[in-house]
C-alpha cells in the first residue's frame with residue numbers, strides 16, 4: 001500500500017504518540033460498561049477518536065469524510081474510534097436516525113472494526129456511546145461549576161441576553177444575575193431541574209468573560225429548560241445541556257484523545273478548553289484533556305448537504321425519498337451503487353486541510369468508483385434503447401431460421417478465472433437505436449446501408465437498410481451475416497471493419513428497467529449566494545428506460561454491480577430489483593467523465 005499522505009492531524013497524533021501525551025490514560029473495558037471508565041488498566045489503544053453525529057437526520061457525503069478520517073486514523077495508529085450519538089437535543093432526534101446512522105457506518109466498513117464484545121468474545125461490536133447516557137454526569141458537573149463560581153442562572157429574556165452579549169468589536173455587558181451568589185444559583189438550578197419554571201424562563205450560563213473578543217466566551221449558555229420527550233431518556237429531564245457544553249464532556253468521559261471537527265468549531269475551542277480545565281481542576285475529570293482539531297468540511301460540487309434542504313427535497317417530493325439514488329445521503333449513494341471503497345478513496349483524495357472554501361468536483365467520486373470497480377466488476381451487454389435487427393440470410397448460412405448460434409464473452413477481460421458468459425446469437429437481435437443511421441454523419445462507423453460492422457463476440461454483418469415506422473424512425477434494421485467471421489475463429493479477421501456494436505439476442509435477452517441518472521442540480525453551488533436551490537433542480541436528472549439485457553443478468557442479486565459494455569457501471573437496485581422476476585438497474589457512472597460535454 002502506498003504511504004498515506006500526511007496532514008496536520010496526523011502530525012499532531014504522531015507528536016502525541018512520541019511524547020506519550022496520553023500514556024497515563026486508563027480504560028476500564030469495552031463498550032457496554034458505560035462511559036465512566038476513568039479507572040482501570042492503562043489504555044493500550046494509544047489514541048481515541050470519535051464520529052459524533054446528532055441523530056436528527058440521515059448521514060450524507062460530508063459525513064463519509066468525517067467517518068473515514070476518524071476511523072482510519074484510529075486504525076492507522078492502533079487506536080479506537082467511537083461511534084457517538086450526540087443526542088442532546090430532544091425535539092429533533094429519533095430512533096430511526098440512530099438506526100440508519102449505525103447501518104451506514106457499518107456499511108462503510110467501520111463500525112465493527114475495533115471492539116471486542118464482552119458478552120460474546122470474538123464477536124466484535126462498535127464502540128458505541130450516547131451523549132444522553134452522560135446526562136447525570138453533565139448535571140453534576142454543572143452543579144460543581146455553580147458551586148465553584150463558574151456558572152450562574154440567568155433570568156433575563158432571550159432578547160436581553162442577546163443584547164447583552166454585544167457584537168464583534170463591542171464588548172458585552174454583564175447580566176444583573178451574574179453576581180448572584182453560588183448558593184442562590186444552585187437553588188435556582190435545582191428548581192429548573194425539578195420543573196418549577198416554565199420553558200425558556202431562565203438558563204444556566206458559564207461565567208467567563210463578557211468582554212472577550214471571542215463571543216463564544218461571553219458567558220455561553222450551558223443548560224436550558226425544555227419540556228420535551230427524549231428518544232432515550234423519555235421525560236426524566238426537563239432541562240437539557242447545550243451541545244457546546246455536552247460535547248467536550250462526552251469527549252473527556254470517553255477518553256477521546258483527538259477530537260476532530262469541522263472549521264466552524266474553531267471559535268468554540270477556547271470554551272472547550274476552558275470547560276475541561278475547570279472540570280479537571282475540580283477533580284471531575286482526569287488530565288490530560290482531549291484536544292480539538294478542526295479541518296475544512298467537504299463541499300462537493302452540484303450537491304447540497306444541508307439537512308433542512310435535503311428534507312425539503314424529500315417532503316416536497318422532488319426525489320422519491322431519503323435513499324433516492326440522486327440524493328447525496330449515504331443511503332442514496334449506496335442505492336445509486338457507489339461502493340464503500342469508492343467513498344473511502346474519494347474522502348482520502350479530498351485531503352485534510354484548513355482551506356475553508358475548497359470545493360471537490362463530483363467527478364472525483366465517479367473517478368474513484370470507476371477505479372475501484374473496473375478491476376473486478378463483471379461485464380455484461382445491455383441495449384438501452386432497443387431496435388430490432390433482422391439477419392435476412394440467417395437460414396441460408398445456418399440452415400434454419402430457428403437456429404441459435406452459441407457465443408460467449410469473458411466475465412472480466414483481465415480475469416480469465418472468472419469464466420465466460422454464454423449467450424445466443426439468432427436471426428433477430430436487439431441493437432442500440434443510435435447504432436443505425438440512414439445517412440451517416442462524418443466519422444460514423446456503425447450501421448448504415450452498405451457498411452459492415454461486427455456484432456461483438458459474434459459475426460460481421462453488412463447492413464442492408466431499415467424499415468421505417470410512420471414517424472420515419474427505423475423500426476427494423478436489416479442485414480446479412482458474413483460467413484466464417486465469428487469472433488475467436490481463424491476467419492474472424494478475414495473481413496476488416498471499423499465498427500463493433502453491442503447487442504442482445506431476441507431469443508434469450510431479458511427485459512430490464514434501467515434508471516439513468518444525471519446530477520440533481522444544474523449549478524455547481526446550488527445554494528450559493530442565497531439562491532433558491534429548487535430553482536436550479538435539473539429536470540432531466542432521472543431518465544427511466546426499458547432495456548434488454550443479456551441472460552447472465554437475470555440472476556443478478558440486489559446490489560450486484562456490473563460494467564455494461566459501452567454504457568458504464570450499473571447496480572441492481574437494492575429495493576426494487578428481484579432476481580429472475582423484475583430486473584431494475586441503476587447507472588452509477590458512465591465509463592468516462594462526460595459531464596458538461
Ligand code: ATP
Pocket residue numbers: 051052053054055061062063065066260261262296297298299305306307308
Ligand atoms: P447539519 O449542520 O446539516 O445538521 P452536521 O454537520 O451538524 O449537519 P452532525 O450529525 O452533527 O451533522 O455531524 C457529525 C459529524 O460529521 C461532525 O463531526 C461534523 O463535523 C461532521 N461533518 C458533517 N458535515 C461534514 C462535511 N461536509 N465534511 C466533513 N465533515 C462533516
Ligand code: MG
Pocket residue numbers: 054
Ligand atoms: Mg451537528
Ligand code: MG
Pocket residue numbers: none
Ligand atoms: Mg449541524
